[in-house]
Amino acid sequence: MRITINIFELSLGSAAIVISYNRVYGGYIGKLISKGLVPGTAFVVLDFSVAQGGAQIMLQDKILTLSKPEANALCIETMTESD
Structure with a gap:
């Protein structure tokens, strides 16, 4: 099981990857997909x-x-040096 975090838990300059979407904010998924x-x-x-x-x-x-x-x-996880 992956542990996802919120984007606001990151510091400036941090690299992350989109894992999935938070169902509570489901109305925004289409907008996020259209933004890439x-x-x-x-x-x-x-x-x-x-x-x-x-x-x-x-x-x-x-x-x-x-x-x-x-x-x-956005449900995200941080990227490590090996990613």
Whole structure:
């Protein structure tokens, strides 16, 4: 069983990977998929000082700003040096 965490538990510059989605925020799954945040997607946390408590992350080819509910809808795990 994988242990997933919330994006807000990470520190700036941390690398993580999307594992799944939180069912409580199910209405945001389509928006996340359209932004390219599907399971298996790696990203780096850039900023948490986005308006209304959101987060800014960097994918391989783009920077995304997530609202707080979108960020909370992600189930993620941190990446280690070996990943």
